[in-house]
Amino acid sequence: MDTISAIVIGVMLPLFLSSIAMVLGVALLFHLSHRRLMRHLSSEFGKLRQEIAAEDFAESAAKGKPAARGRIAALRRLLWALIELVLAGPFRLLSWVMPKKPGSIVMIKRLAHNFDGNLKYYYDHLTQVAPGDYEPCVLVTDRDFHGFLQSQGIHSVYYPSAAAFWALLRAQIIATESNVNSVRLWGSLAAGAVKYQLWHGNGFKNVGLINPRAQIGNKGVIGNVIDRYVGLYPKYDIVVFCSQHQEKARAAAFDYRHSLINGQARNDILFARDSIMDEIGSDGPALARMREAHARGMKVVLYSPTWRPKGEVQPLDAIRLDAIAQMAERENFLFVYKLHAKDKFKPGKGSALDSPNVVEYDKRADIYPAMGFADCMITDYSSIYLDYIILDRPIIFFPYDLENYIAVRGFAHDYDDVTPGEICRDQSALEMAIRKVVQGAEDAWTAERQQVLELFYDYVDGQSSERLLAHMRGYMQHADGRPRRFPGWLGQPPAPQEAPLPAPPAQPV
Numbered sequence: 001m002d003t004i005s006a007i008v009i010g011v012m013l014p015l016f017l018s019s020i021a022m023v024l025g026v027a028l029l030f031h032l033s034h035r036r037l038m039r040h041l042s043s044e045f046g047k048l049r050q051e052i053a054a055e056d057f058a059e060s061a062a063k064g065k066p067a068a069r070g071r072i073a074a075l076r077r078l079l080w081a082l083i084e085l086v087l088a089g090p091f092r093l094l095s096w097v098m099p100k101k102p103g104s105i106v107m108i109k110r111l112a113h114n115f116d117g118n119l120k121y122y123y124d125h126l127t128q129v130a131p132g133d134y135e136p137c138v139l140v141t142d143r144d145f146h147g148f149l150q151s152q153g154i155h156s157v158y159y160p161s162a163a164a165f166w167a168l169l170r171a172q173i174i175a176t177e178s179n180v181n182s183v184r185l186w187g188s189l190a191a192g193a194v195k196y197q198l199w200h201g202n203g204f205k206n207v208g209l210i211n212p213r214a215q216i217g218n219k220g221v222i223g224n225v226i227d228r229y230v231g232l233y234p235k236y237d238i239v240v241f242c243s244q245h246q247e248k249a250r251a252a253a254f255d256y257r258h259s260l261i262n263g264q265a266r267n268d269i270l271f272a273r274d275s276i277m278d279e280i281g282s283d284g285p286a287l288a289r290m291r292e293a294h295a296r297g298m299k300v301v302l303y304s305p306t307w308r309p310k311g312e313v314q315p316l317d318a319i320r321l322d323a324i325a326q327m328a329e330r331e332n333f334l335f336v337y338k339l340h341a342k343d344k345f346k347p348g349k350g351s352a353l354d355s356p357n358v359v360e361y362d363k364r365a366d367i368y369p370a371m372g373f374a375d376c377m378i379t380d381y382s383s384i385y386l387d388y389i390i391l392d393r394p395i396i397f398f399p400y401d402l403e404n405y406i407a408v409r410g411f412a413h414d415y416d417d418v419t420p421g422e423i424c425r426d427q428s429a430l431e432m433a434i435r436k437v438v439q440g441a442e443d444a445w446t447a448e449r450q451q452v453l454e455l456f457y458d459y460v461d462g463q464s465s466e467r468l469l470a471h472m473r474g475y476m477q478h479a480d481g482r483p484r485r486f487p488g489w490l491g492q493p494p495a496p497q498e499a500p501l502p503a504p505p506a507q508p509v
Contacts, residue, residue, distance in 0.1 A: 239260070
């Protein structure tokens with residue numbers, strides 16, 4: 001702890017404690033005079049208790065224990081919500097006056113058990129391009145996964161903990177790729193930092209504030225005020241869009257001050273590059289199978305559908321894997337399926353996985369190191385195909401529930417306009433489209449893929465991480481190179497440094 005921090009803490013601690021007392025008094029008034037607030041909290045955590053008991057412990061053989069554990073978990077979450085109401089204001093004030101640590105970048109992950117996506121590859125870039133100049137830190141909400149990252153040499157902190165609170169309070173930059181509902185209070189703890197929203201896909205679905213399934217805006221007036229107060233959905237300083245067209249289509253999805261047009265850091269791996277971190281968090285055995293098949297000249301077909309909530313037709317209920325396995329053996333290709341990380345599917349005995357031509361890629365693992373070995377991708381509405389399209393290879397679309405998905409979720413683009421490939425609505429059409437690819441039929445979608453690529457990307461060069469870093473430098477240091485220690489005090493964020501001109505276009509792997 002440096003001298004300035006010690007002084008600030010010494011001055012702020014009495015104010016901090018008095019603020020807590022004041023907020024406790026306000027909370028008591030809420031309790032006495034606003035019973036609607038308490039009914040809201042009771043309702044929310046009643047639902048939470050049911051979800052926890054049903055989802056996390058439904059498969060346990062012990063009938064009495066799951067309910068007890070569910071109740072305990074719900075009570076813990078309720079207590080944490082009340083703590084949030086008490087601490088959000090004081091933490092916000094403390095964050096704004098706390099000196100920021102030069103070069104500190106806290107990355108808030110989207111999912112609890114995955115090391116993938118834009119944050120992984122941007123972390124890799126920071127540690128490779130200027131080791132020691134920046135201090136990236138990954139915030140995780142699972143202790144076991146925190147231990148795994150540390151064992152791999154990844155700087156991570158567990159949330160909630162004193163170390164995580166300290167990292168957020170001192171961060172110059174916060175980078176996230178979701179609405180990070182699991183890391184509550186982060187908006188208050190990092191109120192004085194510059195906040196980047198990288199998002200986790202460059203797709204066409206309605207996301208963020210315009211996603212009908214999102215919790216934002218669906219909790220009533222008091223619930224929405226609480227979410228804003230604790231900083232759950234902050235106003236971002238920068239939102240990254242992959243093209244000017246995408247910014248127009250998705251501007252309403254985020255509350256933000258400025259935008260940055262850039263590619264996605266995770267797509268840099270699709271170009272000629274080499275890093276020992278690439279395979280951390282990937283499915284090693286499945287990746288080895290794909291690499292081996294590719295080296296032997298076998299076609300590799302990758303199926304990567306999006307997630308559906310419980311009650312809707314699931315991807316592996318819509319596709320007959322046994323028939324695909326038989327066709328893969330006849331046609332001598334490798335079929336790899338990688339489900340969404342939130343998918344609940346578990347293969348049973350005697351499944352298509354018994355076939356030597358079918359591979360399940362761990363749904364929680366990073367698929368991007370493996371994408372270069374796939375000769376074709378099958379998907380539905382997942383934004384992953386808008387990354388794979390950079391490789392200019394065939395894409396097959398299997399939107400078996402298109403009408404329902406549009407009605408429930410909604411798209412920012414017309415589906416037919418942004419899907420450059422065969423659209424199959426049933427198993428027979430899907431098998432026919434796969435057969436064309438593995439038998440080497442003429443690819444008739446090259447021109448359409450290029451049109452969609454130009455619509456969704458203004459940069460396709462493998463330099464996205466470097467452009468992002470150049471942009472962040474403008475918020476981390478003054479024009480003369482001195483670090484900014486109090487970015488949160490500025491009325492408006494400083495003008496970022498100009499991103500470097502892209503290097504001559506690299507070729508995808």
